[in-house]
Amino acid sequence: MSAGIGIRESGLAKAERSDVGDGQRKDGFEKSGSVVALNPDSRIPGSAGDAVADYLKQHESKSLLRFITCGSVDDGKSTLIGRLLHDTQRLFEDQLAALDADSRRHGTRNGEIDFALLVDGLAAEREQGITIDVAYRYFGTERRKFIVADCPGHEQYTRNMATGASTADLAVVLVDARKGLLTQTRRHSYIVSLLGIRHVVLAVNKMDLVGFDPDVFERIVGEYRELAAKLGIEHVQAVPLSALNGDNLTARSAATPWYRGPSVLEHLETVDVGRDAADLGLRLPVQWVNRPHQDFRGFAGTISAGRVRPGDEIVALPSGRRSRVQRIVTADGDLAQATAGQAVTLTLADELDISRGDVIAGAAQPAQVADQFAAHLLWMDATALLPGRSYWLKIGARTVTASVTEIKHKIDVNTQAQLAARRLELNEVAWCNLGLDQPIAFEAYRDNRELGSFVLIDRQTNATVAAGTLDFALRRAENIHWQPVDVDKAARAQAKRQKPRCVWFTGLSGSGKSTIANLVDKQLHALGHHTFILDGDNVRHGLNKDLGFTDADRVENIRRVAEVAKLMTDAGLIVLVSFISPFRAERELARELFGAGEFVEVFVDTPLQEAERRDVKGLYAKARAGKIPNFTGIDSPYEAPESPELHLATLEDDPQALAQRVVDFLRG
Numbered sequence: 001m002s003a004g005i006g007i008r009e010s011g012l013a014k015a016e017r018s019d020v021g022d023g024q025r026k027d028g029f030e031k032s033g034s035v036v037a038l039n040p041d042s043r044i045p046g047s048a049g050d051a052v053a054d055y056l057k058q059h060e061s062k063s064l065l066r067f068i069t070c071g072s073v074d075d076g077k078s079t080l081i082g083r084l085l086h087d088t089q090r091l092f093e094d095q096l097a098a099l100d101a102d103s104r105r106h107g108t109r110n111g112e113i114d115f116a117l118l119v120d121g122l123a124a125e126r127e128q129g130i131t132i133d134v135a136y137r138y139f140g141t142e143r144r145k146f147i148v149a150d151c152p153g154h155e156q157y158t159r160n161m162a163t164g165a166s167t168a169d170l171a172v173v174l175v176d177a178r179k180g181l182l183t184q185t186r187r188h189s190y191i192v193s194l195l196g197i198r199h200v201v202l203a204v205n206k207m208d209l210v211g212f213d214p215d216v217f218e219r220i221v222g223e224y225r226e227l228a229a230k231l232g233i234e235h236v237q238a239v240p241l242s243a244l245n246g247d248n249l250t251a252r253s254a255a256t257p258w259y260r261g262p263s264v265l266e267h268l269e270t271v272d273v274g275r276d277a278a279d280l281g282l283r284l285p286v287q288w289v290n291r292p293h294q295d296f297r298g299f300a301g302t303i304s305a306g307r308v309r310p311g312d313e314i315v316a317l318p319s320g321r322r323s324r325v326q327r328i329v330t331a332d333g334d335l336a337q338a339t340a341g342q343a344v345t346l347t348l349a350d351e352l353d354i355s356r357g358d359v360i361a362g363a364a365q366p367a368q369v370a371d372q373f374a375a376h377l378l379w380m381d382a383t384a385l386l387p388g389r390s391y392w393l394k395i396g397a398r399t400v401t402a403s404v405t406e407i408k409h410k411i412d413v414n415t416q417a418q419l420a421a422r423r424l425e426l427n428e429v430a431w432c433n434l435g436l437d438q439p440i441a442f443e444a445y446r447d448n449r450e451l452g453s454f455v456l457i458d459r460q461t462n463a464t465v466a467a468g469t470l471d472f473a474l475r476r477a478e479n480i481h482w483q484p485v486d487v488d489k490a491a492r493a494q495a496k497r498q499k500p501r502c503v504w505f506t507g508l509s510g511s512g513k514s515t516i517a518n519l520v521d522k523q524l525h526a527l528g529h530h531t532f533i534l535d536g537d538n539v540r541h542g543l544n545k546d547l548g549f550t551d552a553d554r555v556e557n558i559r560r561v562a563e564v565a566k567l568m569t570d571a572g573l574i575v576l577v578s579f580i581s582p583f584r585a586e587r588e589l590a591r592e593l594f595g596a597g598e599f600v601e602v603f604v605d606t607p608l609q610e611a612e613r614r615d616v617k618g619l620y621a622k623a624r625a626g627k628i629p630n631f632t633g634i635d636s637p638y639e640a641p642e643s644p645e646l647h648l649a650t651l652e653d654d655p656q657a658l659a660q661r662v663v664d665f666l667r668g
């Protein structure tokens, strides 16, 4: 299955085609309010899958509109959704839950993936352990099918809303006529715009409580239009509403003779949110490579933009290799042409090395390729984002390693004010620079939601910690290439007759890192080895003198030292690194810089109580007296290694014996 809903395998990266607009426009509203009979009781007996298949068949030709509702319960959101569903005979959620694999298969036939994904997408969210509370509801009228994402308005709202909004083309923003625009309205509208939704229905609700006064309505609409203009929301349809009484909800109301626009449902049925994806350059993110036997090699995926015909010249990204399309293969036979939204398998005239996660693009309008970006990020984890820490970045079917290289500013989602920040907390949004370990094919989110959005995944817990949108590529690394050198690491190591290593001592302050590293150094040196010690205290006097002891600074401290240690092993040295290095993630990052067997993690294990008793530098006493903030073990965490190469318990052996164990390990 290629795509999902919301934060599924790649969260925001899943913007499905919602092919609304094509030939679905109507000329008037005279038939408004008429609904498709979808009484669950009247279904033929059989599995839920049969019912869904029937339903989809019946509605195959109709376009689909995905939308989201924003606002709190008080604003009338539940009433609005409840009434819409009631009036259009909703498909009950418990029946959704009953859908089995069978029905999913039905659902994915004929390119109609929507219904199956409802279930599939949510299941995947659960698998990932993300607690996102978004209910997707499905309903239809004679003119159109709808999926509405209902996000409950509690404290995790930003995250929930982003999930729901990521695949939506329209947002219904509810405002209480008595209260006008609230901070919350601004926040929701900001997220709506951030996620590329261009159409808003401003539902000014509870008009009955202000006597259906057109002045109240006009004032609110005027204010909202100002906000929408600032946020770049292009289309706003304002509707005076009483969700409770149904005024202007599914049909226009006699209570607002001064209002000439459509009811909410009429607008939803007819609004054209189409960005004609078929007219753009071809984009086929490759979901899998289909190679059933020697003579067939096809690249399968759902076309996210553009169209393709046999004979078209394509370019595989990021490699940039070109070829021509030979066949467009589908389960129902070969096609003469395929367009955005269709799931196809392409075969090519040449043997190109294309793998899952690559993008096949039209040669005339290829997507860009880059490894550094300016991006918006919504942080969704209780543990803060720290620049420099490495995460998995998942975009489409591609997973790479990435880190935030710089937080430009965070954005107050209530006021849109830009604030300085060195870390990001739960639900915060920021504009950042991102660095990837390899180039990817991408598009700006505003041009292609699928190729322009990503999620970050914690490498240790596998939890999805952020969702983001790519704004543009940073060109800074474009002209920097690896300079090949003739005397390489192996040659240098051989000259020194040793295996280069990075011996990484980690432990609390005063645990004994420096003492043991120093003894190891002396012994190795005496044995004729070429060594060097990198010690936290020393490096912090020079290279890292701009860094303090916040989590963010420690991450950067370790990143730099790991890079320096790497250069030193390239020079053929045995490097002894002695830093507290309190976080597992950064020690892992350091490990990954080195080849197999080169990195030796040494846990200098001294209980806090003992380190504090020794208090070599008197720092613990100061920290306890509140004179040193963020002191490791006191008010800053230390994450002990889980499987270090060496575990030295300093209460059990003296420094000399422990140093000997390290030397033996290295020479063993």
Ligand SMILES: Nc1ncnc2c1ncn2[C@@H]1O[C@H](COP(=O)(O)OS(=O)(=O)O)[C@@H](OP(=O)(O)O)[C@H]1O
Pocket: 508, 509, 510, 514, 536, 537, 540, 549, 553, 554, 555, 557, 558, 578, 579, 580, 581, 582, 617, 619, 628, 629, 630, 631, 632, 636
């Ligand atoms: N707040 C706070 N927390 C911990 N340590 C502190 C702090 N302030 C100063 N110091 C002194 O700095 C030394 C630790 O620096 P590191 O670079 O090893 O720290 S870290 O790896 O970035 O966490 C550490 O040296 P060691 O005792 O040799 O570990 C301390 O002497």
Ligand SMILES: Nc1ncnc2c1ncn2[C@@H]1O[C@H](COP(=O)(O)OP(=O)(O)O)[C@@H](O)[C@H]1O
Pocket: 507, 508, 509, 510, 511, 512, 513, 514, 515, 516, 578, 614, 616, 649, 650, 651, 653, 654, 655, 658
């Ligand atoms: N078994 C041991 N291993 C290492 N150091 C020990 C041991 N027992 C006592 N110590 C003492 O603990 C102190 C550790 O300080 P230091 O090596 O500077 O620690 P760190 O570099 O981890 O901050 C030294 O004074 C050392 O003599």
